[in-house]
Amino acid sequence: MMKNMWIFGRSNKVVIVVFTGVLATELLWQLYKRTRSKISSKSINEVLFFSEESSNCRMHAVSRTPCDRSNCSVTQLRKLCAYLESAQQNLDVCMYLFSCEDLAAAIAKVFCRGVVVRIIVDGGMAENSACERRIRDFRERGIRVRMKKSEYLMHHKFAIIDRKLILTGSTNWTMQAMHGNWDNVIVSNQLALVKPFIAEFDRMWILLTTGED
Ligand SMILES: [Zn+2]
Structure with missing residues (x-):
């Protein structure tokens, strides 16, 4: 009992x-x-600017030395990486010139997590050794890259994260653009802005079906 x-x-x-x-x-x-x-x-609405002053920051891009510049380009680059790394489902990138290692590493990281990544580039990338290496590396990892090869450029510079957030502006994803050029990036999750970019990316992706090799 x-x-x-x-x-x-x-x-x-x-x-x-x-x-x-x-x-x-x-x-x-x-x-x-x-x-x-x-x-x-x-609501996310942010603008990042790069200028020749940004070239002073290039030195601490690797050393991680603290920087007190209000528009520190290294801090801004890390912010862009963080936006890319926030992707949970989708990441679409449309970039005229892309050689930046940090941004490529952020893309590889989310791809390893299972995020669906699609990249569109211009045919001119294949003629630039740093950019060509980047495309080859993406493809070797299994990341899908489609290329526009024609007399007219694929001159866009934008990325869509989870079909909710857009990064766009004049900035190519190269170290020179972020450490010397006068360039900008707009970050926004305003639906009225994001939706047309989604439609345009999807349209180009389908058009470039044969551009994947
Ligand atoms: Zn700095």
Whole structure:
């Protein structure tokens, strides 16, 4: 009898512990979802500028020495990487010139996490050794790259993250553009801006079906 009571009491405790665990997990999950939806619904509108002053920052791009310049190009580059790394499902990139190692590493990182990555480049990239190396590296990793080869340039510079956030502007994704050129990047999750970029990317991707080799 005593033994039965002991077993009964013990199994009750197990049920209570399991129930509390399930409840706590559910509460944490709901809290996480609420926080995440608040972040994704937050309005993002930001402009980054690069100039010849940015060339002074190139020296600390690798050393990670702190920099007190208000428009530090290394900080801005890291911000762009962080935006790319925030991708959870999709990352579409359309870039005239692309050689920047940090941005390429950010793309490779999200691709390894299972994010669907599509890249469109101009045929001129194949003639630039640094850019050509970058495309080859993407393709070797299994990342899909389509190229526009014609007399008219694929001159866009934009990226769409999770079909919700757009990075666009005059800036090519090269170290020179971010450390010397007068260039800009606009970051926005305004639907009125993001939607046309999604439609245009999808249109170009289909048109360039034969540009993947
Ligand atoms: Zn700096």
